[in-house]
Amino acid sequence: MMASRFEPMQNDLLLRTAKGEQVKRPPMWVMRQAGRYLPEYHKEKGSKDFFECCRNPEVASNLTIQPIDHFPGLIDAAIIFSDILVIPQAMGMEVVMEEGKGPVFPHPMRTPDEQYKKIMANEVDVKESLDYVYQAITLTRQKLKGRVPLIGFCGAPWTLLSYMVEGGGSKMFFNAKTWIYKYPQESKNLLQKTTEICIEYLAQQVVAGAQIVQIFDSWAGELSAQSFDTFSLPYLKQIATELPKRLASLGQATVPMIVFAKGAPFALERLCDSNYNVIGLDWLHEPAEAYRIAQKAGKVVQGNADPGILYGNAASTTAVVENMVRGFGGGKQGWIANLGHGITPYAKPEALEFYLQEIKRVATAS
DSSP states (O other): OOGGGSOOOSOOHHHHHHTTOOOSSOOBOOTTOSSTTSHHHHHHHTTOOHHHHHHOHHHHHHHHHHHHHHSTTTOOOEEOSOOTTHHHHHTTOOOEEETTTEEEOSSOOOSSSHHHHHHHHOOOOHHHHTHHHHHHHHHHHHHHTTSSOEEEEEEOHHHHHHHHHHSSOOSSOHHHHHHHHHSHHHHHHHHHHHHHHHHHHHHHHHHHTOOEEEEEETTGGGSOHHHHHHHTHHHHHHHHHHHHHHHHHTTOOOOOEEEEETTOTTHHHHHHTSSOSEEEOOTTSOHHHHHHHHHHTTOEEEEEEOGGGGGSOHHHHHHHHHHHHHHTGGGSSSEEEEESSOOOTTOOHHHHHHHHHHHHHHHHHO
């Protein structure tokens, strides 16, 4: 399983930036860049449901590459078309994607009952159960022919626990908070098991061809700083510490690692004190301040415009971009340009195109 099975990189801007190198302009990609805002996505998806697309390597690879083709010269990375909830599926939980509602667990784990015991006892072989993801990664790398690097990813343990016990998204996180405050030890046991699965899953993605990985802690902002330190941070740190060791044991070189803790500005300094190369920022961060903190720790930042700017006009987008480029040191070192979260519904492809063009224009001129 040698890297030589893939064509040499033509654009390694993202990888060099993630390692802290100086570059001529910031690399650009956006979360949820492969998805429903693109008309060609609906054509490729057809009548297949979301998880069917994830489980079909040919379809997943085509969807992954669509934004690279749609925005030529503007997107510097592809991110594999998949979902963070494939891990709970591999652990034995059912997840369905409901139109207009998002992911739903028909049988969420509301208490540490028989289902919990069964999941804790279940030996999960992610190499086998999530093989379709690795197939999609290898196929995508082959189809990309070195045009841009490919990002692999997983959900963070706290975010996955939240989904498993809530049964979907939530406004109050009643069940997730019941777990951590009423069943703290069982929560930690489940988080630890999930962490070990995440490490192996990411390692196998790298074996398959992923060149950089991102961990999404989408619900980090639901925790207080104290609870984050107990129920999220130790597991995020463990992934960043253990993944390189696991890769070495598989004969693989280490890859840059990105962590994205949404809604938790207090987490920035804590995550700077970890083995992650890149700290993802949502739009709650002020660029210059976040950049200062990260630079002091020798870390790269990624982000961070409010995805809502894609609903606005050219002048408002330009103002946001100018503030970011200025705040993130001019964009020649230590910054991966992105949004502060995934592309939201109703965003127009041409609005995203203008946002990316403006980053390129302003950063190149700076």
